[in-house]
Amino acid sequence: MSTVIDKRPSTLRGARLPKWSPYAIAAGSAAVAIGVGTAADLASRVQWGLIAGLLFIISTYVIAARVEGRRQAKDRIATCLVWVAFLLAVVPLVSLIWVTVERGVKVLDVYFLTHSMGVVADTEVGGGIYAAIIGSLEQVGLATLIGAPIGVLTAIYLVEYGRGNLSRAITFFVDVMTGIPSIVAGLFILSLMLMWDMQPFGFAGSLALAILMMPVIVRSTEEMLKLVPNELREASLALGVPKWRTILKVVLPTSIGGITTGIMLAVARIAGETAPVLLLVFGNPFINNNPFEGAQASLPLYIYQQYANSAGSGAAYDRAWAASLTLIAFVMILNLVARGIARWKAPKTGR
Template sequence: MSHDQNPAGGQSAPRHTGTRGRSELTGSLRAARLPRWSDLAVAAASVLLACLVGVAAGLDSKVQWGLIAALLFVFGGYALAARVEGRRQAKDRLVTSVVWVAFLAAFIPLASLVWETVKRGVKVLDPYFLTHSMVNISSMDEGGGIYHAIVGSVEQVGLATVMAAPVGLLTAVYLVEYGRGKLAKTVTFFVDVMTGIPSIVAGLFILSLMLLLKAEPFGFAGSLALAILMIPVVVRSTEEMLMLVPNELREASLALGVPKWRTILKVVLPTSIGGITTGVMLAIARIAGETAPVLLLVWGSSYINMDPFHGGQSSLPLYIYQQYATSGGYGASYDRAWAAALTLIAFVMVLNLAARALARWKAPKSSGR
């Protein structure tokens, strides 16, 4: 009987290759890999080469240098990875490099804007600037402050939020939970149209009503225009958050005999409260920097006006515009404009932090054991 055959006449089981054979097979399947610091090395080499090319070509714009460095980083990393790791892994690194370049292209202008605002705004930003108005202060005089503009912004944005947030929330609930047929499609269409309305158009609409009523400029008129701009943002963001709530939660509540309105109030809204709050805060940030409706409907004022229903009011965006327009690019008004811009950024940042805190507080808690 042959050594390779079993007693039944068949072939015997294959022989074991041994430890050495397995290690050789594993080594043949293991592809070469670039070290972890290779991306940083490629980025540094790309920046260095871009600087050399920029100097040699006489390019004065740093943006051109950055574009050259980005192209060198993307294609240089791809070529290196294709040579060492293979084309498949090189494609993955190519996409990763493009994502990093896109991130830096968005982050660098934002960081530059914040840095420039902070550097110029801290020159006159102090307690006096925050607690005084521009009464009896001309455009070229030192001193003055933004207290009247802060009061106007808080009141106008607050009134707009009080009007727009409930309307937007209820509209989104209708579209997600009840909306069927032509009415829902019509509402969705007009929400989409309102999302792209320029702010000046909303201001002109309220201005036409003011002319019909023969009303004088006042702060609440600006709030009405801001509310028009805010409603579609609230509707869209709330609608997306409500659609993320699993249908199983709704079905479980309805199966227990809970009415639909109570299911929405006790199950759907608490589950999505974090996203809804964030959406409302994004809408507030959208309208907090609007200048055209306030300039058209409120006209501004150097005095502190606590009554938004009578007389003109100022606001932070309008204050920035007026101070910069009278500054000519230098002087006390120019510094006050940058300080007001820094205050507006801080105002929006505080609102976003408050929204995140509220979202965490109101988010449903898991009952872990």
């Protein structure tokens, strides 16, 4: 008795759109949107993009429903919505970077980075951001030295030791602090300064910035510590290693990459804050290398002051955009450094 094997292709799989169909539908939707925008005299390119996105979603559903069926068409619609949401997030970001680079490179040079405003008036050409760079580095650095250890240690307590009412109270207050406006932190430090009749100085701004960054560090570090498998902790404790040493030698090295990234995100969060600096530091056109005495400059405050005095044009306007580009580059460098540290300190796995 012989067995006959049917080698005919299976008919269970229905018709499928070709792989290039999304690109063709997107091109057609863009063409129709351009035609509609031109005919309706729509000046905003954003409106053209919204029309194209809507046409793309509708066309994808109609074509996929006729060829592949409604079930597969719904799946394609979900994919289209994800791509449209991605583009809606990326387009403003790319536009922001493009405009900042285009307007910021006009006066951004070595002279601009190595000179302060001094006696240069806002309407005059010249001056630079050297004093603002020094102030931002010192204020953000001091805030990190204060906020990072407190935030990491708080997260360690909540994950490794925290039980009962105290842990719940700390979690509640961390959640509350995550959402407080930056001006509130500035007012809190300002009230303490007024109690002791203190004048504005850079370290006061660092204290307010530390308050803003601590809840971000606590939350990010807490999530990273929770990702460490409990088996690693149990194996270390089973060998007789004390819990504090287990945390120091096992838990922290395993999660150091995520902790470092969280700290850098917190630094990026406070690097552009203007309100606390405006209240507590006041700004200074001259160089002040001592954050514990006298008013200091900072990049966010410099940008605000230059743009406020520019009336939308002139030398101050160009300096504001150049300082904005410098601040973006500063945050980008911090993130690159964080990625490098995370990769360097990540636990090595055997092959």
